[in-house]
Amino acid sequence: MSGGGVIRGPAGNNDCRIYVGNLPPDIRTKDVEDVFYKYGAIRDIDLKTRRGGPPFAFVEFEDPRDAEDAVYGRDGYDYDGYRLRVERSEYRVIVSGLPPSGSWQDLKDHMREAGDVCYADVFRDGTGVVEFVRKEDMTYAHRKLDNTKFRSHEGETAYIRVKVDGPRSPSYGRSRSRSRSRSRSRSNSRSRSYSPRRSRGSPRYSPRHSRSRSRT
Structure with a gap:
């Protein structure tokens, strides 16, 4: 178990946040902390x-830098x-007001108007998350x-609300320098199909973000 535990506090920089997918159905917050605590102080686990x-x-x-280390060390961990699928959490919106029958594929299809969706999911409370x-x-999209x-897909309709996830300013996405750098050209990086945008300009893909929520 970690020495200091999870630090509770206001949301911080989104550069510090990672996504962890394909967790066991009986996973607990404490278990997630046990997987990641050695990489540095954890502010929050959701x-x-x-x-x-x-x-x-x-x-x-x-x-x-600890978030980067965690991705490097735990992506693909058994x-x-x-x-486990461990990746940086960037360019994300939160969607609320989804109908009960709304699926992640429905949400992904709806959001493709905005551009290339690399991830989408829905929660039981009628909210969803989309990453571009x-x-x-x-x-x-916002x-x-x-x-x-x-x-x-069942024909149920609702008006949804879309907000940017976290305290991102219009300048978010600027280049970020890190004192600890390492090669990301690992041979086991997953190449998953993009969801092609419907319009709005020519794509500029970054291979390390190449993932779609076809299955987790």
């Missing part, structure tokens, strides 16, 4: 359950037979898809 899929979590560190490849797509009509 464990989520979802409709028809394994739990996942957002882990926020005090230092962005936890009780579950291969680019900052401008996230901004477009400005243009907020308070729009959403339709589920």
Whole structure:
């Protein structure tokens, strides 16, 4: 168990936060902390359950370099037979007001108008999360898809709200230098298909963000 535990406090820099996917169904917050505490001081752990899929979590560190170390050290880690997916949490919006029958695929399809969706999921409380490849797509989703009509695969409709996740300013996405750098050209990096945008300009893909929520 960690020495200092989880530090509770206001949300910090999103550079410090990571996404942890494919967790066991009986996972607890304490278990997540046990996996990551050795990489540095943890500010917060937000464990989520979802409709028809394994739990996942957002882990926020005090230092962005610790978050980077955690991704490097735990992505692909075997936890009780579950291969963890650990990635940086960037360019993300939170969606609320989803109808009960709304699925992650419905949400992903709805958000493709904004650009390339690399991840989407829904929670049991009618909220959802969408992560984009680019900052401008996230901004477009917030400005243009907020308070729009959403339709589920069962035909259920609702007007949804879209907000940027966390304290991001318009300048978010600026280049970030780190004192500890390491090669990210690992051979086991996953190449998952992008969800092509419907319009709005030519794509500029970054291979390390190449993932879609086809399955976790």
